[in-house]
Amino acid sequence: MSDTARPPGAVVLEAEGLTKHFPVRARGRAALTRAPRVVHAVDDVTLTLRRGRVTALVGESGSGKSTVARLLAQLYPRTGGDIRLDGTSTAVKGGRAFKAYAKRVQMIFQDPFASLNPVHTVRYHLTRALKIHGKNADGASLEELLGRVQLTPAELYLDKYPHELSGGQRQRVSIARALAADPEALLADEPVSMLDVSIRLGVLNLLRDLKERLDLAVLYITHDIASARYFADETLVMYAGRMVEGGDSETVTQSPAHPYTQLLVESAPNPERLSAVGDEDDDEDGGEPPSLIEPPSGCRFHPRCPHAMPVCGERVPERVELTDAPGHWAACWLYAEKTEKTEKTEKTAQRGGKTEETEGAAS
Numbered sequence: 001m002s003d004t005a006r007p008p009g010a011v012v013l014e015a016e017g018l019t020k021h022f023p024v025r026a027r028g029r030a031a032l033t034r035a036p037r038v039v040h041a042v043d044d045v046t047l048t049l050r051r052g053r054v055t056a057l058v059g060e061s062g063s064g065k066s067t068v069a070r071l072l073a074q075l076y077p078r079t080g081g082d083i084r085l086d087g088t089s090t091a092v093k094g095g096r097a098f099k100a101y102a103k104r105v106q107m108i109f110q111d112p113f114a115s116l117n118p119v120h121t122v123r124y125h126l127t128r129a130l131k132i133h134g135k136n137a138d139g140a141s142l143e144e145l146l147g148r149v150q151l152t153p154a155e156l157y158l159d160k161y162p163h164e165l166s167g168g169q170r171q172r173v174s175i176a177r178a179l180a181a182d183p184e185a186l187l188a189d190e191p192v193s194m195l196d197v198s199i200r201l202g203v204l205n206l207l208r209d210l211k212e213r214l215d216l217a218v219l220y221i222t223h224d225i226a227s228a229r230y231f232a233d234e235t236l237v238m239y240a241g242r243m244v245e246g247g248d249s250e251t252v253t254q255s256p257a258h259p260y261t262q263l264l265v266e267s268a269p270n271p272e273r274l275s276a277v278g279d280e281d282d283d284e285d286g287g288e289p290p291s292l293i294e295p296p297s298g299c300r301f302h303p304r305c306p307h308a309m310p311v312c313g314e315r316v317p318e319r320v321e322l323t324d325a326p327g328h329w330a331a332c333w334l335y336a337e338k339t340e341k342t343e344k345t346e347k348t349a350q351r352g353g354k355t356e357e358t359e360g361a362a363s
């Protein structure tokens with residue numbers, strides 16, 4: 001890697017105010033009479049990926065996680081916001097600029113069977129990836145790549161076709177192919193959710209090992225908040241296109257602040273299990289996710305929230321830093337209200353004024 005001199009924890013990839021709206025195609029009369037509508041898939045998402053750290057992005061189906069990953073991989077143009085790679089703003093449309101970006105930011109998909117071409121061998125896939133990124137594709141390089149994903153001895157795998165491998169082995173080949181670029185960031189979109197429960201842990205352990213050995217910045221997308229606790233250094237929670245909570249994984253999963261994160265944690269049947277939550281959680285307790293064509297006003301979780309207050313339906317809550325752990329934050333009026341009140345009380349006290357009256361006016 002060209003930049004091994006950078007310290008662990010250095011920022012690799014950042015998104016700020018990242019937004020993606022997909023146009024909805026109207027049919028028939030509606031196409032003539034109705035204003036064009038959009039799916040608010042991702043709104044105002046801010047995140048940072050650092051070297052040698054795994055960041056989990058957790059949320060139920062349709063919350064916008066894959067769209068965030070695809071935006072970060074520059075597979076979609078964004079509607080708004082910024083993406084910075086090593087501090088430089090980037091918007092890549094294709095061609096040579098995309099190739100240069102993809103060399104540094106690689107993506108791993110959920111279904112390794114779909115992402116590998118069934119008519120080609122492991123040797124072909126890895127040779128092609130190495131050549132695309134201008135690397136030597138000799139036997140030693142192929143062996144080294146397979147060694148990185150613990151498929152040894154290499155000759156056992158090199159001439160196999162995808163259907164001759166197990167699901168776990170296929171995903172390891174996909175990971176090896178991504179590593180052929182020698183990337184700085186790896187975007188893993190539900191990398192184990194299609195694998196048998198018994199082999200998920202092995203693949204996650206491999207990713208963790210790679211993160212440490214290669215100092216990779218890893219984005220780990222999952223439905224399963226229990227696996228985020230196990231595997232990720234930091235956890236971010238998304239609901240209906242917006243980020244609602246973030247912090248170190250232990251704090252977010254053990255002391256969730258946002259009512260949505262609390263619901264996710266409660267509905268994970270066994271936090272110790274790297275479970276199949278993602279396969280079955282679409283109707284977890286507490287209702288359904290909202291339509292993203294006309295998302296709820298204010299906090300998008302407010303129609304499902306057991307603590308909803310009038311303000312929750314009126315204004316989008318901002319991130320509030322919480323005091324229980326450094327870096328822990330939530331975008332929730334439960335905490336913003338307290339902060340607003342505290343600030344008002346402090347200001348009034350400084351002026352030597354009417355604390356009680358000001359508080360009453362604020363609530």
Ligand SMILES: Nc1ncnc2c1ncn2[C@@H]1O[C@H](COP(=O)(O)OP(=O)(O)OP(=O)(O)O)[C@@H](O)[C@H]1O
Nearest residue numbers: 022039041059060061062063064065066067068292
């Ligand atoms: N290409 C697209 N065109 C239109 N709408 C899209 C497109 N891709 C995603 N969406 C919509 O954007 C929203 C977010 O989808 P996304 O796939 O990012 O969510 P997710 O959290 O990754 O869900 P899952 O875990 O099921 O993959 C959904 O409402 C989805 O229907």
